[in-house]
Amino acid sequence: MIMLKTDPELALMREANRIIAVILSELEERIKPGVTTLELDQWAEQRILSLKARPGFKGYPGRSGAKPFPATLCTSINEEVVHGIPSAQRRLKEGDIIGIDVGTIYKDYYGDGAYTYPVGAISAGARDLLETCKKALQLGIEQAQPGKHLGDIAQAIDDHVRARGFEVVRDLSGHGIGRRLHEDPQVLNYYDGQRGAKLKSRMTLAIEPMINAGTFVVQTLDDDWTVVTRDGSLSAHYEHTVALTDNGADILTRI
Ligand code: MG
Numbered sequence: 001m002i003m004l005k006t007d008p009e010l011a012l013m014r015e016a017n018r019i020i021a022v023i024l025s026e027l028e029e030r031i032k033p034g035v036t037t038l039e040l041d042q043w044a045e046q047r048i049l050s051l052k053a054r055p056g057f058k059g060y061p062g063r064s065g066a067k068p069f070p071a072t073l074c075t076s077i078n079e080e081v082v083h084g085i086p087s088a089q090r091r092l093k094e095g096d097i098i099g100i101d102v103g104t105i106y107k108d109y110y111g112d113g114a115y116t117y118p119v120g121a122i123s124a125g126a127r128d129l130l131e132t133c134k135k136a137l138q139l140g141i142e143q144a145q146p147g148k149h150l151g152d153i154a155q156a157i158d159d160h161v162r163a164r165g166f167e168v169v170r171d172l173s174g175h176g177i178g179r180r181l182h183e184d185p186q187v188l189n190y191y192d193g194q195r196g197a198k199l200k201s202r203m204t205l206a207i208e209p210m211i212n213a214g215t216f217v218v219q220t221l222d223d224d225w226t227v228v229t230r231d232g233s234l235s236a237h238y239e240h241t242v243a244l245t246d247n248g249a250d251i252l253t254r255i
Contacts, residue, residue, distance in 0.1 A: 002176055002184045004202035010243055013204055016104045016111030017241045017252035019051045023102050024115045025255045031117045033094045037075035041086035045072040048104055056103025056110050066224035074101035081169055081210050081218050081227040081235040094120035099237040110181045112206045113253035114239035126234055129213050132164040133236040136209045144242055144249040150185055150196030157209045158191040167216035174208040177241055201246050208239030
């Protein structure tokens with residue numbers, strides 16, 4: 001069931017997601033060659049706590065048999081699509097791209113957002129991948145308005161990504177969000193020919209295209225979390241949490 005949020009709920013989600021925007025914005029200057037993903041994670045955890053929220057992903061249950069997610073940030077470098085685990089052994093280098101996904105909990109409500117950053121100078125191909133994913137997210141959000149359908153979001157994202165010669169990851173999707181990190185509905189990023197549920201004011205959705213330079217096929221590493229492209233090609237990920245209003249999508253994580 002898709003939960004429609006009340007005004008008090010939306011106020012709490014606005015704060016949870018404002019904090020996401022602060023973190024993603026302040027991370028930009030911290031992303032540089034030589035920095036480890038653990039350093040980024042430790043900074044983000046303290047910063048979220050200083051803003052009176054809690055990390056939303058730390059301790060999140062994994063698939064059956066998997067350990068809970070151990071960190072505040074998901075840090076996914078190059079061919080890593082999502083859910084990379086921060087580590088003192090992973091040091092950024094010039095030319096990398098790093099997707100950072102961050103979750104918060106503020107007074108029992110979740111915030112969720114992601115951004116893919118270049119590390120120093122990156123290749124033209126990597127730049128194109130990032131710009132395409134960012135634009136696809138924007139086009140998806142433009143469809144997130146009452147009267148449209150979930151399939152309109154998927155189609156807008158998928159059409160743009162394909163036209164640029166990239167592929168949309170299919171095994172992972174966006175989601176409703178609120179008192180739980182993952183609520184109904186599932187928000188697909190690829191178009192499966194279905195219109196899907198009709199969108200209504202007061203729905204809150206995390207829209208998050210993940211796109212690959214090569215095949216859309218992905219696999220999960222032995223750490224139970226890190227998702228990588230099967231062919232080793234680069235992957236990008238951007239995510240906004242939006243609240244639907246009669247005037248269209250209100251981007252709660254706007255940076
Ligand atoms: Mg999400």
